Amino acid sequence: MKILVTGGAGYIGSHTVVELQNTGHNVVVIDNLSNSKEIALQRVSQITNKPIDFYNIDIRDFNALDKLLDKYSFDCCIHFAGLKAVGESVQKPLDYYDNNVGGTVTLLRALNKHNCKNIIFSSSACVYGNPKIIPITEECPKGLCTNPYGQTKHIIEEIMKDLQKCDSDWNIVLLRYFNPIGAHKSGTIGEDPNGIPNNLMPFITQVAVGKRPELNVFGDDYDTHDGTGVRDYIHVVDLARGHVSALKAIENKCGLEIFNLGTGNGYSVLDVVHTFEKVNNLKIPYVIKPRRAGDVPTCYSNADKAKKVLGWSAQFNLEDMCRDSWNWQKNNPNGYDE
Ligand code: NAD
Numbered sequence: 001m002k003i004l005v006t007g008g009a010g011y012i013g014s015h016t017v018v019e020l021q022n023t024g025h026n027v028v029v030i031d032n033l034s035n036s037k038e039i040a041l042q043r044v045s046q047i048t049n050k051p052i053d054f055y056n057i058d059i060r061d062f063n064a065l066d067k068l069l070d071k072y073s074f075d076c077c078i079h080f081a082g083l084k085a086v087g088e089s090v091q092k093p094l095d096y097y098d099n100n101v102g103g104t105v106t107l108l109r110a111l112n113k114h115n116c117k118n119i120i121f122s123s124s125a126c127v128y129g130n131p132k133i134i135p136i137t138e139e140c141p142k143g144l145c146t147n148p149y150g151q152t153k154h155i156i157e158e159i160m161k162d163l164q165k166c167d168s169d170w171n172i173v174l175l176r177y178f179n180p181i182g183a184h185k186s187g188t189i190g191e192d193p194n195g196i197p198n199n200l201m202p203f204i205t206q207v208a209v210g211k212r213p214e215l216n217v218f219g220d221d222y223d224t225h226d227g228t229g230v231r232d233y234i235h236v237v238d239l240a241r242g243h244v245s246a247l248k249a250i251e252n253k254c255g256l257e258i259f260n261l262g263t264g265n266g267y268s269v270l271d272v273v274h275t276f277e278k279v280n281n282l283k284i285p286y287v288i289k290p291r292r293a294g295d296v297p298t299c300y301s302n303a304d305k306a307k308k309v310l311g312w313s314a315q316f317n318l319e320d321m322c323r324d325s326w327n328w329q330k331n332n333p334n335g336y337d338e
């Protein structure tokens with residue numbers, strides 16, 4: 001298929017472009033490079049041995065999208081572009097609503113105009129809020145998002161549902177990601193956060209590489225097996241392959257479908273720390289800190305629907321994720337900066 005990937009220079013986007021190119025799809029990437037670097041796409045090209053058509057376009061720029069869509073005829077759009085820092089979204093809510101919600105509406109308008117009515121959207125498990133039933137199935141009711149970032153995912157999902165309701169030519173797949181970590185096995189692409197990492201794995205790898213003295217573990221008094229928060233970590237390459245599988249639903253004219261992309265396993269913060277230490281033969285010093293505001297105790301998926309409908313399930317385990325995260329960080333101590 002001919003696929004438009006928005007935000008394709010980012011962490012999940014770049015890994016997905018690898019999997020798309022490796023399975024014979026034809027990819028055009030747009031990204032405004034607000035949270036990524038073009039070198040990531042050069043590395044992708046080295047992995048796949050295929051060139052990438054890249055355009056520096058902001059998804060809020062209707063005219064630029066219009067011109068691009070005049071030039072190419074796409075079978076599907078995979079939409080990653082968005083701002084994703086939870087804390088920053090609390091400080092700058094308007095930026096998040098403008099970029100994520102406004103940008104998505106502009107993108108949908110442009111796609112609609114050019115009759116490209118197939119889209120796969122990066123949603124998040126955060127739309128479940130503090131889940132009442134674990135593991136979480138797609139039928140679980142959505143919950144209260146505690147921050148503007150999560151709200152943008154919830155709102156975009158609802159906009160897409162309304163669009164599909166009013167025009168059944170649209171095929172829309174909402175993928176609710178759990179916690180992507182890891183990196184491509186080459187160690188040449190990976191997660192490259194700006195400043196102090198918000199997420200657990202990049203923080204751990206920065207401790208391992210000597211950039212930070214110790215990990216702060218946010219809370220050890222949750223009702224979990226060791227008191228620390230439990231999440232469903234998924235290898236980013238598995239997640240990327242989930243998008244390739246989701247194209248099948250689009251091809252089958254699915255209407256609107258929602259899939260969890262997770263492994264179905266829950267691991268605590270200390271499980272991750274100890275697995276990382278074991279597989280990489282390293283020590284990660286940590287200190288217990290108070291709970292982080294807005295965190296839920298436990299969040300992991302039931303991923304049966306994706307297996308049944310798409311034939312997709314995660315292949316990599318936590319050891320693989322810890323090994324590959326470290327392989328990326330140790331080969332690129334400063335991320336994509338030389
Ligand atoms: P990322 O920041 O690495 O990638 C997002 C990309 O979008 C970046 O390259 C950025 O430059 C680009 N972008 C942002 N705003 C843009 C705009 N207006 N126009 C064009 N490009 C723009 O993030 P990621 O981790 O790869 O996440 C990809 C998507 O998945 C995001 O929508 C994110 O919210 C969602 N998601 C991520 C996670 C996670 O833990 N990483 C979990 C759930 C959902």
Ligand code: UDP
Nearest residue numbers: 198199200203216217218229231269292295
């Ligand atoms: N976490 C932590 N220290 C950190 C970052 C995260 O203890 O420096 C914990 C966090 O409280 C949660 C888990 O690790 O229990 C996963 O957090 P992350 O921010 O990676 O993902 P999310 O909150 O989106 O699930």
